[in-house]
Amino acid sequence: MSDVTVITGGAGGMGVETAKIVGRDHTVVLCDVRQDRLDRASATLGELGISATTVNCDVTDRLAVDELFGAAQELGTVTAVVHTAGVSPAMGDAEYVMRTNAIGTLNVNEVFYATVGDGGAIVNVASMAAHILPEELIPVSAFPQALTDEAAFLAATLAGCDIAGEQQRSGIAYAISKNFVKWYSSSQAERFNGRGLRIVSVSPGSVDTEMGRLEEAGGAGALVADAAVPRWGRPEEMAELFAFCVSDKAGYLTGTDILNDGGVVASIRERARAGSNP
Template sequence: MITGAGGMGVPTARNLGTDHHIVLFDNSQDRLDAAVAALDGIEVTTVLGDVTDRAAVDALFATATGIGPIASVVHTAGVSPSMGDAEFISRINALGTVNVDEALLALASGAVADGAAIVNVASMAAHLVPAELIPETLFPGALTDPDAFVAALLETYAPFPAEARSGFSYAVSKGFVKWYSSAQAERFTAAGIRIVSVSPGSVDTEMGRLEAESGAGAMVEGANVPRWGTAQEMADLFTYCVSDKAGYLTGTDILNDGGVVASMRARQG
């Protein structure tokens, strides 16, 4: 199963579709239709819905388990700073992750294949914000009172200039994805599911290029690998993470950013 029929979702589906039936979830029928056309020859079932709607996510999993046990979930659905305000970004990136992952965890025995894994897509942005600015003490609230959690996040954004809040909320929401994929690993392990997050750098997709004007391009120019990453490179890593070859990998984040974070830290040091 793959959430997000955009730039990284399609090559991931192509990779995994060589020996799996793909269930593809997105909130745009146009994107789903385009993905199916690009995945000619691969068995694909599409489901239209929003990751912030838990009922829609539960319906997605009902569709998937009706086809067979779920082997893996790659959760690529998310939004970038240019795509909305701080609340919108927080709900999509943070609560969307909770909805998808918790729905997987709630499945009855037999609905999930042995050795199943989930990959959550975070971002290098979560590695660039000073740790003391990531409000991790608020994060557990996402599992108990989602609306109060979002309200608390918005309070932490309030001191920032209005034009900076979307960018900061993006980094925090992706920091949440990293935190969740580590902090909840024992719960997933108990259910026989591996969970990891991957933090891509600047990726040459439609969404990635939206951020070029905000400075992403300048960071790439100074990186150890001075180019944008490709969607296929990210898809290949996601594919490895959910494969049997990565059977010892869980509860951690993989930074795949061409060395941007390393370069910036070296210069600051």
């Protein structure tokens, strides 16, 4: 049977670019919540000779994620998952952002853990925002509740979004939710390894995609301008890293986060250090 790679958010810029790479030697399954975008992504890949199976799936629905993996297993052996599905602050309120990014990640990873066999690997897309929010503002103590009590987890993490006023709640929710992605990908590594699975997260900076550009006026543009590499990241640059992380070449890589942000966080930290030491 052929090896299968599942790409959530597969109709987005990073998802399609990842499919172009892994589709060279894997069967590809793309999932997204918008069928029109899935149809366009499938057509784009088809022009390159890559046949992709598309599944309309909301990752916040555990049953839908179960069905996604079931569909993928009918095509072959699922060996890799690239979880890019997520939303930015401009796309909804704090609860929507938290539920999509955090609960969506939990669902995809837990079903991956339950169904994929020895040697499988998953890469979760976090964000440089997970590295920027001050640690004292991150309700890490509430994160384990996601595994046992979803309602309590959401209540605690959404309460943590109240620190900066109503207009900033979605942005804080985004940073906290991506911190959760980063935390989960580290904290669950030993458990995953018990089943022969690898788990890692990647934290992109500002990427030149439709979703990325939604945040340009909200501060992403200024961060790019002040970065060590003062330009937007390209989706294909992220895709190359995602594909490597789930490949056999990265067999020793697990339980960590890779910050791929053009030096944004490094620049922020150095300016803060220099400013405190005139």
